[in-house]
Amino acid sequence: MTGLLGSIRFWGEAIVRGLGLWACDPTTSDSCRYQTSLADICLVCQVFGCNGFSAAFKIEITQSDAETQLVAIKRNTADRRHNGWRIPTQPQKPFTIRITPRQSQSIDPEYTLTTLKVILKLIEKFGAIGAKASQGCGIISTDIRLNDDTITNWNNRTQKKSQPNKSNDQLPSIAHLTSLRSQISALPEAFLKTQINGNPNWQVASQAFRIWLRNQFRTGNNAQAKRHEIMGTVGGKNASKRSDIWVSQGYLAASGIWEVRIVAWNQNHAYKGDIQKSFESLKQLNTLNANWIDYPDQSEKFLKALSQ
Numbered sequence: 406m407t408g409l410l411g412s413i414r415f416w417g418e419a420i421v422r423g424l425g426l427w428a429c430d431p432t433t434s435d436s437c438r439y440q441t442s443l444a445d446i447c448l449v450c451q452v453f454g455c456n457g458f459s460a461a462f463k464i465e466i467t468q469s470d471a472e473t474q475l476v477a478i479k480r481n482t483a484d485r486r487h488n489g490w491r492i493p494t495q496p497q498k499p500f501t502i503r504i505t506p507r508q509s510q511s512i513d514p515e516y517t518l519t520t521l522k523v524i525l526k527l528i529e530k531f532g533a534i535g536a537k538a539s540q541g542c543g544i545i546s547t548d549i550r551l552n553d554d555t556i557t558n559w560n561n562r563t564q565k566k567s568q569p570n571k572s573n574d575q576l577p578s579i580a581h582l583t584s585l586r587s588q589i590s591a592l593p594e595a596f597l598k599t600q601i602n603g604n605p606n607w608q609v610a611s612q613a614f615r616i617w618l619r620n621q622f623r624t625g626n627n628a629q630a631k632r633h634e635i636m637g638t639v640g641g642k643n644a645s646k647r648s649d650i651w652v653s654q655g656y657l658a659a660s661g662i663w664e665v666r667i668v669a670w671n672q673n674h675a676y677k678g679d680i681q682k683s684f685e686s687l688k689q690l691n692t693l694n695a696n697w698i699d700y701p702d703q704s705e706k707f708l709k710a711l712s713q
């Protein structure tokens with residue numbers, strides 16, 4: 406539950422920032438605090454709530470987001486130093502999200518509902534959701550349909566909402582995504598080793614893509630620092646660093662079409678050029694025989710893609 410709501414909010418923040426508005430980072434002490442008016446808090450807090458202000462909706466999920474067990478998998482190599490990865494034993498079963506908007510100051514129920522639909526549609530097309538997203542799962546398919554008019558009206562209304570007069574380019578925003586999707590008809594042995602719990606719709610792919618990408622940052626000046634900054638670190642002498650690149654597992658998008666999503670959050674990233682270069686090299690990889698689809702390069706185009 407927290408995992409789902411947390412990721413919906415995260416993508417909501419990324420959209421709002423991408424549209425040039427301020428969205429706070431609720432995980433920091435700098436996050437919004439309601440005092441006297443809506444102008445005290447960002448639009449995301451107006452919808453999702455924050456200190457002193459309740460959420461503009463209630464969310465219920467028909468099926469519990471129960472923890473599934475994680476199972477360790479290992480790469481089939483002689484490298485004994487590698488401890489393997491832990492992946493969920495099975496994907497989530499279908500579930501229903503029931504959203505009940507509440508009457509709230511200046512945020513009417515229809516606006517709240519459309520906001521959440523826009524966010525969920527964006528996740529469906531470009532992201533992932535829930536606690537298991539960090540293991541490369543969390544790709545969803547929804548029955549939400551949005552048309553151009555709905556999206557345009559929502560964008561116009563969004564631009565007029567009152568909120569703090571701040572700007573921040575440092576936090577995740579859809580305006581700064583470098584991302585792509587591969588469509589592969591057959592999964593290459595070298596990249597993909599095993600199904601997730603025998604489920605024919607999922608294949609372990611994320612880790613192999615990550616190894617390939619990590620290897621792209623092993624040369625040149627300051628390679629280790631660069632690699633750790635981009636791909637992240639776990640434990641060790643220094644504190645863990647989250648990876649700026651997220652890679653999904655392989656999922657069956659249509660009959661005979663496997664997809665893998667790769668998302669780089671690289672706002673003001675010192676290594677933005679390196680990330681782009683590695684993505685270009687990945688696209689050229691003959692063994693993958695993949696059809697690559699670039700994500701839109703502007704927030705407006707992201708919104709436009711939601712009605713298609």
Ligand SMILES: [Zn+2]
Pocket residue numbers: 428429430436437446447448449450455
């Ligand atoms: Zn806020």
